[in-house]
Amino acid sequence: TTNDTSVVQVYNLMGTCIRHHEMELCTALQLSRDGSLLTASLPQCLRSYRVDDFSVAGEFAHPKEHAMVSCSDIGPHEADMLAVTGHADGSLVWHVLPDADGHLSVLGSVGRFLNLNSKLKVVKGTVQQAQKLAISTIDNAHAVSNTAKDIADEAKSMMQTIFGLFK
Secondary structure, X not given: OOOOEEEEEEEOOOOOEEEEEXXXXXXXXXXXXXXXXXXXXXXXXXXXXXXXXXXXXXXXXXXXXXOOEEEEEEEOOOOOOEEEEEEOOOOEEEEEOOOOOOOOOHHHHHXXXXXXXXXXXXXXXXXXXXXXXXXXXXXXXXXXXXXXXXXXXXXXXXXXXHHHHHO
């Protein structure tokens, strides 16, 4: 790294340099979990490069009022959905990263991260089971209530018969 540029070199397992790429001053690099993207923290943006050809896959510019990037991270560990940068002035900037289709969706990203669709199916199934249980409980309560009413009517009838005998 010189004062105004950085050089990224990619080597294969044999130690041969297979990529050489010069770019503006870079303060940090982070490789994606699958090894296909390299994200560089540049003074006023985060830029993601495809490792195979160093073409730009995405760029996340910072508001001009923020100072230079001093640190960055991408995560959470289970799914790359947010890029967070810390700046020399103490500010923090969050960037929502696009999904595999290139769409930006916080809810979609969070849903994928939490595996929300399958959990919602479980919750839906649980709610349906609870509704069925509630309905059967209500039906059972009606049946018990009707039985209790029948018993009470029978007892009342028996008592009336007994009192009728005393008259």
